[in-house]
Amino acid sequence: MEPLGWGGILAGIALRFLPVWIGLAATFAISIAFKRRLGLYGKIFDSTVGMIGLGMVLFWVFTALFAGMIATHDPLAVVSGMKNAKLGSPLPEGFAGYPHYLLGGDNLARDVFSRMVMGAREVLKIAPAATLFAFMVGITLGLPAGYFGGTLDMVLSFLANLVLAFPVILLFYLLVTPEIVETGIPVIMAAVLFLLPILFLVLLWNSRYRVAPMQRNVLVAVTLVVGFWLYAGLAFDADPLGLISMPANLLIVFVSVVFVNAPTVFRIVRGLTLDIKTRDYVAAAQTRGEGPWYIMLWEILPNARGPLIVDFCLRIGYTTILLGTLGFFGLGVSPESPDWGSTINEGRRLLSVFPHPALVPALALMSLVLGLNLLADGLREESLRD
Amino acid sequence: MLKFLLRRGGTMLLTALCLTFVVFFLTNLPPNLEKLAKSEASVRMSDADVASWIERNGYGRPILVRYGEWLGVVPGWTNTEADGRLRGRCVDRAPVPAEAPAYCGLLQGYWGFSTFFKAPVGDKLGYHLGLTGILMFWVMMLMVPASLLIGVLAGMREGSRTDRVLSTFSITTTATPEYVSGVVFIVFLASPAGFQLFKGSAASAMDGPTFENFFLPVLTIALYGIGYIARMTRASMTEVMTAQYIRTARLKGLSFGAIVLRHALRNALIAPFTVIMLQFPWLLNGVVIVETLFNYKGFGWTLVQAAGNNDIELLLACSVVAVFVVLVTQLISDVGYVFLNPRIRIA
Amino acid sequence: MTDPAPHPAAEPGTAAAPILEIENLSISFFTRLREIPAVMDFSCTVMPGEAMGLVGESGCGKSTVALAVMRDLGKNGRIVGGRIRFKGRDLTTLGDTELRDIRGKEIAMIYQEPMASLNPAMKVGRQLMEVPMIHEGIGAAEARARALEVVSDVRLPDPARILNAYPHQLSGGQQQRIVIAMALMSKPALLILDEPTTALDVTVEAAVVDLVKDLGRKYGTSMLFISHNLGLVLEVCDRICVMYSGEAVETGAVSDVFDRMRHPYTQALFRSIPLPGADKTTRPLVAIPGNFPLPHERPQGCNFGPRCDHFVAGRCDAADVPMFEVPGQDRHATRCLRFAEIDWSAPAKAARAGEKVPVGDVVLRMDDLRKYYEVSGGLFGGGARKVVKANETLSFEAREGETLAIVGESGCGKSTFAKVLMGLETATSGRILLYNQEIQDTPIEKRSPETVGSVQMVFQNPFDTLNPSMTVGRQIIRALEVFGEGRTDAEREARMLELLDLVKLPREFATRMPRQLSGGQKQRVGIARAFAGGAKIVVADEPVSALDVSVQAAVTDLLMEIQRKNRTTLLFISHDLSIVRYLSDRVMVMYLGHVVEIGSTDQVFSPPYHPYTEALLSAVPIADTHVRKKRIVLEGEIPSAMNPPPGCPFQTRCRWKHEVAGGLCEREVPPMRTLAPGHQIKCHLPAAVLAGMEPVITIAAE
Numbered sequence A: 001m002e003p004l005g006w007g008g009i010l011a012g013i014a015l016r017f018l019p020v021w022i023g024l025a026a027t028f029a030i031s032i033a034f035k036r037r038l039g040l041y042g043k044i045f046d047s048t049v050g051m052i053g054l055g056m057v058l059f060w061v062f063t064a065l066f067a068g069m070i071a072t073h074d075p076l077a078v079v080s081g082m083k084n085a086k087l088g089s090p091l092p093e094g095f096a097g098y099p100h101y102l103l104g105g106d107n108l109a110r111d112v113f114s115r116m117v118m119g120a121r122e123v124l125k126i127a128p129a130a131t132l133f134a135f136m137v138g139i140t141l142g143l144p145a146g147y148f149g150g151t152l153d154m155v156l157s158f159l160a161n162l163v164l165a166f167p168v169i170l171l172f173y174l175l176v177t178p179e180i181v182e183t184g185i186p187v188i189m190a191a192v193l194f195l196l197p198i199l200f201l202v203l204l205w206n207s208r209y210r211v212a213p214m215q216r217n218v219l220v221a222v223t224l225v226v227g228f229w230l231y232a233g234l235a236f237d238a239d240p241l242g243l244i245s246m247p248a249n250l251l252i253v254f255v256s257v258v259f260v261n262a263p264t265v266f267r268i269v270r271g272l273t274l275d276i277k278t279r280d281y282v283a284a285a286q287t288r289g290e291g292p293w294y295i296m297l298w299e300i301l302p303n304a305r306g307p308l309i310v311d312f313c314l315r316i317g318y319t320t321i322l323l324g325t326l327g328f329f330g331l332g333v334s335p336e337s338p339d340w341g342s343t344i345n346e347g348r349r350l351l352s353v354f355p356h357p358a359l360v361p362a363l364a365l366m367s368l369v370l371g372l373n374l375l376a377d378g379l380r381e382e383s384l385r386d
Numbered sequence B: 001m002l003k004f005l006l007r008r009g010g011t012m013l014l015t016a017l018c019l020t021f022v023v024f025f026l027t028n029l030p031p032n033l034e035k036l037a038k039s040e041a042s043v044r045m046s047d048a049d050v051a052s053w054i055e056r057n058g059y060g061r062p063i064l065v066r067y068g069e070w071l072g073v074v075p076g077w078t079n080t081e082a083d084g085r086l087r088g089r090c091v092d093r094a095p096v097p098a099e100a101p102a103y104c105g106l107l108q109g110y111w112g113f114s115t116f117f118k119a120p121v122g123d124k125l126g127y128h129l130g131l132t133g134i135l136m137f138w139v140m141m142l143m144v145p146a147s148l149l150i151g152v153l154a155g156m157r158e159g160s161r162t163d164r165v166l167s168t169f170s171i172t173t174t175a176t177p178e179y180v181s182g183v184v185f186i187v188f189l190a191s192p193a194g195f196q197l198f199k200g201s202a203a204s205a206m207d208g209p210t211f212e213n214f215f216l217p218v219l220t221i222a223l224y225g226i227g228y229i230a231r232m233t234r235a236s237m238t239e240v241m242t243a244q245y246i247r248t249a250r251l252k253g254l255s256f257g258a259i260v261l262r263h264a265l266r267n268a269l270i271a272p273f274t275v276i277m278l279q280f281p282w283l284l285n286g287v288v289i290v291e292t293l294f295n296y297k298g299f300g301w302t303l304v305q306a307a308g309n310n311d312i313e314l315l316l317a318c319s320v321v322a323v324f325v326v327l328v329t330q331l332i333s334d335v336g337y338v339f340l341n342p343r344i345r346i347a
Numbered sequence C: 001m002t003d004p005a006p007h008p009a010a011e012p013g014t015a016a017a018p019i020l021e022i023e024n025l026s027i028s029f030f031t032r033l034r035e036i037p038a039v040m041d042f043s044c045t046v047m048p049g050e051a052m053g054l055v056g057e058s059g060c061g062k063s064t065v066a067l068a069v070m071r072d073l074g075k076n077g078r079i080v081g082g083r084i085r086f087k088g089r090d091l092t093t094l095g096d097t098e099l100r101d102i103r104g105k106e107i108a109m110i111y112q113e114p115m116a117s118l119n120p121a122m123k124v125g126r127q128l129m130e131v132p133m134i135h136e137g138i139g140a141a142e143a144r145a146r147a148l149e150v151v152s153d154v155r156l157p158d159p160a161r162i163l164n165a166y167p168h169q170l171s172g173g174q175q176q177r178i179v180i181a182m183a184l185m186s187k188p189a190l191l192i193l194d195e196p197t198t199a200l201d202v203t204v205e206a207a208v209v210d211l212v213k214d215l216g217r218k219y220g221t222s223m224l225f226i227s228h229n230l231g232l233v234l235e236v237c238d239r240i241c242v243m244y245s246g247e248a249v250e251t252g253a254v255s256d257v258f259d260r261m262r263h264p265y266t267q268a269l270f271r272s273i274p275l276p277g278a279d280k281t282t283r284p285l286v287a288i289p290g291n292f293p294l295p296h297e298r299p300q301g302c303n304f305g306p307r308c309d310h311f312v313a314g315r316c317d318a319a320d321v322p323m324f325e326v327p328g329q330d331r332h333a334t335r336c337l338r339f340a341e342i343d344w345s346a347p348a349k350a351a352r353a354g355e356k357v358p359v360g361d362v363v364l365r366m367d368d369l370r371k372y373y374e375v376s377g378g379l380f381g382g383g384a385r386k387v388v389k390a391n392e393t394l395s396f397e398a399r400e401g402e403t404l405a406i407v408g409e410s411g412c413g414k415s416t417f418a419k420v421l422m423g424l425e426t427a428t429s430g431r432i433l434l435y436n437q438e439i440q441d442t443p444i445e446k447r448s449p450e451t452v453g454s455v456q457m458v459f460q461n462p463f464d465t466l467n468p469s470m471t472v473g474r475q476i477i478r479a480l481e482v483f484g485e486g487r488t489d490a491e492r493e494a495r496m497l498e499l500l501d502l503v504k505l506p507r508e509f510a511t512r513m514p515r516q517l518s519g520g521q522k523q524r525v526g527i528a529r530a531f532a533g534g535a536k537i538v539v540a541d542e543p544v545s546a547l548d549v550s551v552q553a554a555v556t557d558l559l560m561e562i563q564r565k566n567r568t569t570l571l572f573i574s575h576d577l578s579i580v581r582y583l584s585d586r587v588m589v590m591y592l593g594h595v596v597e598i599g600s601t602d603q604v605f606s607p608p609y610h611p612y613t614e615a616l617l618s619a620v621p622i623a624d625t626h627v628r629k630k631r632i633v634l635e636g637e638i639p640s641a642m643n644p645p646p647g648c649p650f651q652t653r654c655r656w657k658h659e660v661a662g663g664l665c666e667r668e669v670p671p672m673r674t675l676a677p678g679h680q681i682k683c684h685l686p687a688a689v690l691a692g693m694e695p696v697i698t699i700a701a702e
């Protein structure tokens, strides 16, 4: 069979991404139609920058969702003769399935295009979840530090600064090694860090529904049951139902990323709390005898959401970069994994001869992060307006 | 002022102690020691052999004691071998074993022995740090003026065409981590696939940096920082430009140029200054990535080698340096903030 | 009033040309959603040496006019019609260079926030010197000499030191003086002042206003004085222009407009502010019904139509109303079709005079209450620990159904007192008895829901008092839940709607978000929330001072009405003595943590006064041409509570100090003395001197 020309390659790729195009078109059509009723999300559609950003992010989200349909080959499958194959190279005669390596082959003769598509799934599985956890941790600690101040604030701020003073790379080199996994330290860290989200939710319900004990008990009970089920699965890989599990090397990556991000979130939340706690509505809550957690979680936090949402978008991007960094140094996720960072790392050895295996994931990663940055910018601008 | 510096110094010292202890603890976990034993002595040691090797080489003492040894506040271990030879942390490096000093640690200027370089850490670290120093110097020379200029120009007139172009540029560069921009640069500017203007390796820059072999690594590190600092500067500048006192200046009849230079600039640069300083921990990341990517044997490269080869003392030394750099820049950032911002006076 | 403004107004006959002539000015802001016509068809003329007052509620377009004169409307603002002529030149068509020559040199502007108007990173001297250096090209030495001169003109002590200071090293009053000095550096022909004293304390405001008047006279500057305070305009200006919703509705000489107003809005405005003689039971204030229309929601025809008592359908809402000259007066014009038909002297309609509430038993008693804070000096935690005495020996009692006003300027300890009473802080010593129960050491967490619900607070800032991300109804229901009111959600829902009725808000507001409400409406929600637990004692911390005058009356009225109905004890914290005189039964005056005077309203408002009360009374601007006021300008600033002066707290600014023998005032804190039953003052002045004090305010016969 003939190798594809540039036109053929582009057409082929565009066609494979069909589910993504449909998803994007549907999302945009619906959102723009109802944008006035969608709050802050709707406002994104008033800003060009925000829309471009959202489009880029959603592109990768849909890619991750439909990766199975988009990928042309198994990302781990090796096809002899396709080592470092050029873009658009045809597969050897008699090979079933998609007839070309659209973006060429890597030095192990795997399909670069499929690896990129599957890599999106890897990245989007970890980055948002890790960021979310970092936020839960940062919020749960930042609110009391800002609200109570004093010794608590001093100790927590010192700890946060301690982590921030650690060069990230060094921390990763120290934490994300098989030896550390052996000692069980990641599990301990996970045990502590993952407890905070449960604590967060329990406090949230308790403070709000302390005046209606029945409702509170139900909510707290549900939170505890579901929370500890997930907790057992995620932190200890001991889900009694066997549904949730997290391999040890993934866990350490996850924990490290949360650990690195949480102090920054902590600082932001603390600063916002310091500002918002001087408002009269906080004083009003105090004078009706509300408990500190109600004030923090229901009076202060909702009003800090603007900057937090913006930072959340930025931070997913940052986390994506961090995950890539880990892959780049060959740390953490298994070497087989198609995640973008590891693929860049593998490809860079032969960079000057065969650039495509490294370049493709590099551009993919860049476009996702750029999308997140643009989205954050659009959100910031829109939330500052009127 | 003195009091402030003392307080800051105290906090710094405490932070440094905590951090080095954490590193010490993590690098000296049993699996690491086991690995070390196997790589130093023999790969096929039995568990008992490993244990005795650890014991004989002073790695068996309690972790706090060993941390003290390393710091130089606890006497180094000594041990009499089966053959009657006296060995010990300080003894091994003394010319005459019997006259060896009791303490040999950081405080005595001894950084330990690198198993990777097979040489004292102190000797090697200086050279590699120097290389990184040169790299950082050029990064700063490129990054600081470029980012401030871009930020100020963009923030001066919010929403203008200049602003949009420059902001897009800064956002793009902050979205491009070093390992991506480095790869892209090498592919397009230093390989047969693109224009071969530069060298894709900076190995030769260690002997004599030239524009050809040094520009790409410098640019790669600087670029991320440029975007980030420029965005900070722009944000700060736009905020200042909407401040009341800028309106006052305008209504005094000052020209736009004079307003920017005399009234806006100083206020707008307070925030970016701290950001530049706090960028150092992140720049350190960039250094590690870029040195690895461009094969430049500086501090970052050393750190990667130390970590990859389980070279405990070298890794410790690297973390001391890294932590020190971070803390000193934080201090400079605080002090500089006070000088730039007359509203703050130190008690 | 002070001397009736003898400005060197243009002699008729010599017919000086006007300094500023604004003709049919229209200004719009262009936002993404729509065009906002902020100012429409606005005209006014300022003659040389004349001071023109521009009054109106916030958002009516005063600042926009001022900024249009400076041609500084920002990116989205544009002059869409009309002309602004300054000394005959049309400002609307000037180019950038010409504009720069005029700004600062010919026209200077001063605005509200003094701290924000000064560059924080530049020494005051440099900022001052810059003006003549750019406009007159003079050297630094000469500019500095000029700066020294002007700084002494604005009566700042030690000008040389001040020139070397950074803005943050000066107090608010000093900063505003510097801003004024900066405006005068090049001796402009026109000075625009946009609410120049709103951010300052009353006594400081009085001094600054005094200064502005004197300097205007000395430099012969014309002024455009923007304010929402009619009293201030009366003190400063010769002519006045009343604005409503983007239009000038009435303009004329101050005396004409104050005494012979010819527009229903102006009249309504005067009826809604507490002038001496108004009284909550016999002559209550009359609030203007309805709300101020937003610029893009203005009605057909007369903008004031929907709120006007004299509205006639078919005429008033037919077409835009032009300005009419009022015959027989000096340039007096009104934008009312019916100005000739209306009986302007008819008394206000509303005024359902309520009966006086009998005062009941003592519900709250404070005994020698003290609250000290320990603070560490210095930014970085260094420095010695200091004790701030926020409240010193506070003793008083409040009865059921009574209104006790607590008066004082910033930093006098009003808020601390409120915090201790609410239980947010515990007292350092002394006792608070609530229904004979000691609560001074019980923090709020330990108080029972009933106790918490029975002492509630209404806050000052309407934009801050409601949680922006919770619906109005939800916020009230939360208070009901916390106070244990109602057994089921449905009961609480019903109670919430009743509370909305109580504060006269439509029930639909329950589902609204706070940002959809106006300031006055938010304040009403705040009041509803405070009464959710059946509050017996309500602390109202400046509840109306951030509201527009027309809304103030309505909100005050509401508070009074609820008080009458529930026999609530109201602790009304305020710095505005006019409103205090209007609504309180007893008054307590505080200064730097001390109660310096307490007594019934009549006792406090008539001599003998405590020297501080006397100064406060004199400082409050009164919008009534019949009132004669003795002018007492307090020199100096309020000392900081961190290091109060020794002896009498007021001694640094007291003008009676020399009447006390032997420097006693500087050494000893005076004891509380009883002058008459229920009237106490904290002052060393001998009885004879006190007896000889004259009233500060007298009302001249008509």
Ligand SMILES: Nc1ncnc2c1ncn2[C@@H]1O[C@H](COP(=O)(O)OP(=O)(O)O)[C@@H](O)[C@H]1O
Binding pocket: C029, C030, C031, C036, C038, C056, C057, C058, C059, C060, C061, C062, C063, C064, C065, C074, C076, C077, C295
């Ligand atoms: N930059 C702007 N963009 C949009 N609307 C504005 C802007 N500035 C003022 N406005 C609107 O113009 C009207 C007049 O405002 P302003 O002149 O500030 O009133 P005042 O000084 O009397 O309080 C208000 O309705 C305000 O919302």
Ligand code: SF4
Binding pocket: C263, C264, C265, C302, C303, C304, C305, C306, C308, C309, C310, C311, C312, C316, C321, C335, C336, C337, C338, C339
């Ligand atoms: S024109 Fe009509 S509605 Fe307008 S103020 Fe006059 S009487 Fe009232």
Ligand code: SF4
Binding pocket: C610, C611, C612, C648, C649, C650, C651, C652, C654, C655, C656, C657, C660, C665, C670, C682, C683, C684, C685
């Ligand atoms: S005690 Fe002396 S200083 Fe104080 S108010 Fe009386 S007269 Fe003035």
Ligand SMILES: [Mg+2]
Binding pocket: C059, C062, C063, C194
């Ligand atoms: Mg205004």
